[in-house]
Amino acid sequence: MDTYSPRPDRFDSAGQDQLVDVRDLQAALPAIRRLRTWAHEALALRLGESAVDIGSGTGSEVLAFAEAVGPTGTAIGVEPDPNLLASAERRAEQAGSSAKFHSGDAYGIPFGAETFDAALCERVFQHLTAPGRAANEIARVLRPGGRTVVVDVDWGTAIVHPGELSVVRQVIDTLAAATTNPRSGRRLPGLLTRAGLVIDDIGSHALVQERTVGAGSLVTRISAMAVARGAITEAQRDQLLSDLRRGAETGDIHLSVTMFAVLAHKPR
Numbered sequence: 001m002d003t004y005s006p007r008p009d010r011f012d013s014a015g016q017d018q019l020v021d022v023r024d025l026q027a028a029l030p031a032i033r034r035l036r037t038w039a040h041e042a043l044a045l046r047l048g049e050s051a052v053d054i055g056s057g058t059g060s061e062v063l064a065f066a067e068a069v070g071p072t073g074t075a076i077g078v079e080p081d082p083n084l085l086a087s088a089e090r091r092a093e094q095a096g097s098s099a100k101f102h103s104g105d106a107y108g109i110p111f112g113a114e115t116f117d118a119a120l121c122e123r124v125f126q127h128l129t130a131p132g133r134a135a136n137e138i139a140r141v142l143r144p145g146g147r148t149v150v151v152d153v154d155w156g157t158a159i160v161h162p163g164e165l166s167v168v169r170q171v172i173d174t175l176a177a178a179t180t181n182p183r184s185g186r187r188l189p190g191l192l193t194r195a196g197l198v199i200d201d202i203g204s205h206a207l208v209q210e211r212t213v214g215a216g217s218l219v220t221r222i223s224a225m226a227v228a229r230g231a232i233t234e235a236q237r238d239q240l241l242s243d244l245r246r247g248a249e250t251g252d253i254h255l256s257v258t259m260f261a262v263l264a265h266k267p268r
Helices: 013-028 030-043 060-071 084-093 133-142 165-176 182-192 217-226 234-249
Strands: 050-054 073-080 100-104 116-122 142-161 198-208 254-265
Touching: 030 060, 030 142, 030 198, 030 254, 050 133, 050 217, 060 073, 060 084, 060 116, 060 234, 073 084, 073 198, 084 100, 100 116, 100 133, 100 254, 116 133, 133 182, 142 182, 142 198, 142 234, 165 217, 182 254, 217 234
Parallel strands: 050 073, 050 116, 073 100, 116 142
Antiparallel strands: 142 254, 198 254
């Protein structure tokens, strides 16, 4: 059965606040800000148009859409998580924005065919078991001539340095195994093309972790998973984390993964 569960759907109030904080922190990363700027420039929304953000999270991009399309346009966010949906609605109300939000996901955008002039979908495809269905759904809701930008990480591009290469490879493979669609970034052009869309441009940007952080929470957690699955030993994990701590102290450290953004349009 196809699943779409990139985020938990039940939190206490503290957990809800933390989820919103994490989304906002991720959005504040320079590389994500640059790709979002690229996406908005590529979509080039005009007054009176209609736009949808699929997996809209806390709603920041939908608010930007609403400003771009003006009072005669339509800006919609589609989000499966009820807590993020509620947060986005509060923000829109506080901002006096015309942005609207609806419950839904990448497999079921709750609008008819040929509804939107533009669609954005950021960091959703990596969580999908059937990404082709999502690409078809984007194509379905776009009007002829409509355009979309789909953005996602490709975990196959992850770099962890320093560290024993064989150990690093096992940690990265563990991360890929823990992700539903880990190489989604490289697959986006093919998925959108098979959905009947035409690729116009491809952008990319490396998400580089702050060098002073050392291993960081992701590598620390995934390396523990690698030990649990027998891919590396506890001693090898300890050595990797030690190498990364020392690398942070000396400046000889690099942890990154590449995000890809694909601009496509629906033929007239």
